[in-house]
Amino acid sequence: MSDQRNGDRNRKDEQLELFRVNDKGKKLTTNQGLKMSEDEFSLKAGERGPTLMEDFHFREKLTHFDHERIPERVVHARGFSAHGEFQVYENMKKYTKAKFLQDPTKKTPVFVRFSTVVGSRGSADTVRDVRGIATKFYTEEGNYDLVANNMPVFFIQDGIKFPDVVHAIKPEPHNEIPQASSAHDTFWDFVANNQESAHMVMWLMSDRAIPRSFRMMEGFGVHTFRFVNERGKAHFVKFHWKPKLGAHSLIWEEAQKISGVDPDYHRRDLWENIEKGNYPEFELGVQIIREEEEFKFGFDILDSTKIWPEEDVPVHLIGKMTLNRNVDNVFAENEQVAFHPGHVVPGIDFTNDPLLQARLFSYTDTQLIRLGGPNFHEIPINRPVCPFHNNQRDGYHRQTINVGKVSYHKNSLAGNTPTPASVEEGGFEHYQEKVEGKKVRARSESFKDHFSQATLFWNSMSQPEKQHIIDAFSFELQKVKNRWVRQQVVEMFANVSLELATTFAKNIGAAPPKGGGSNVVKSSPALSQMNTNKTAVTRKVAVIVTEGFHGSEIKFVLDRLKDNGLQPEIISENLGSITGHDGTELEVDHTMLTADSVIFDAVYIVRGSAKSSRYNKDASQFVYEAFQHYKTIGATHDGKSWLEEEGLGQSEGVILNDNLEVFVDKFVNGIAKHRHWGRQVDAY
């Protein structure tokens, strides 16, 4: 148990503690508590005879095993979670009466589940996909769930189309191929025939869909919600999570390789960093619009395919979430957690966004089948930290033993309790929005512009980001077998950018677009990840070392890297320890067999190690791959000569300096840049 767990126990931890069981050192029993004398052999009629029905222990063990699985989530099946806490920076009472947003000294326990959307539970972490970032705040007024994604818009405008988009993007039903990928005919057929998806597809084809880490991605509540204050006054609000480490991505080739080398890459990164005390931090941001301003914008604020550009409606950072404890048991917590955008507290309310309205139905419905009945709120990870009382009773897996005979409202036998709480007593009252209209199956005219913000996104990208988007369209559409689908996509995205569509049309063997073009010239700097926070903190450095290395250099450099919050790991020919020229002993973390360039952020070749590394094919390839992936590479003395001879010496982000003070400073600054896009990777 870490100090954190011992010291800073929060209320949710104490509640979970009641359910934690450690079987270590205990006697083996059946589920009825009967101690068993044997667990190796089933009960048989004679040593070589048949197994007997009477063997209740055998039957219980096998039956339980046969029922160990529950259905995976239809979407967001693969995920990983962590516990933490949230603290608001300032009192938000001007906008909302939500109690967890009032007192800056108060810590609210949270549980966050990060996920991919499309793949099954066992799929790889680094596929091109949307990421979920769902947070449960265990507040004193009940659970509040902010069920967000790492992209601020969605594929569709009305929830009735959710099964359609999900059917189209999931593996094709006749052969269940491809796994966890949008690069296939049905998805792109859906896109071309449902043009409201244009903006979201731009995000999906961008670097945002291949994050470097769960710790390095933004989160967005997507819909417009409402804040309501004590006086009943409402404001429209959009929620954001801003990672302290900035938003950074992998590059496509790297993401694909990591899918094979370490399919658990994101899960491992989160787990390891929390274990090491590198607690991920996300600031909660809000964009607020006054109700009177609802129609002031050139788009409909109820349309989930639209953002509120941050330059027009600034994001105010109002608090911080810190994830400081790993799960104890992935099934009990990560699999059984049940989120719902409808889990709100007084002070947070909904709007008529037709996507949000559909979600308010779907999440309870999905838990009923997945968690096997209506009592999923009693599962430890889902229990509120405040008491809950109502007249709901029974059902599968009920754990509460409700005493007394009254379970109806109104009653006189129990003094008509439980009684509804008034607003003054903290009772939730829906915001009384005035609505009137005809009952119609229709969409508002104000939802009909599908391309302006897709172009805004394109315009806001830096040159490398634009190139990545072109590459992603090219890759995905080259995988699409149907020519007509490919051509339709070209025509559709010509409405976003002629440059984009014309370029990828060529790559996919399609005709240039017949029409299109956009007159949107605006851009929004906040959309480019080039403008995000930059820091080298927690970045992983591959340290290439061989026998005879320079002992005092490595000691100095490793100490300084660690002081700067980086994570160096030692890579050499064999496991075990290696010895430097001055007798310094060093423990090896990985060999070239088990380490791979793609899972590190930078490479440092230790003085005295260059010669044998250079002639070791694996080590050479390791360094070249880091170079091709625009990563920072550092070397001194013999390492410097090696890289210079290879023609890499003059490249951006290759740090060569024999003065160790200067070397470390430049190396750390280089890593903080994330990648060196100015580098000519074809230079050698």
Ligand code: HDE
């Ligand atoms: Fe979800 N979504 N969703 N979604 N969603 C689910 O609920 C659904 C949407 C999001 O880690 C399901 O418990 C509909 C937008 C996350 O457990 C399901 C619609 C956003 C997670 C469901 C949407 C999300 C889910 C599947 C369109 C970003 C994972 C399992 C109307 C704001 C939560 C489950 C976790 C999961 C329905 C659209 C985020 C089927 C009908 C937009 C992060 O109920």
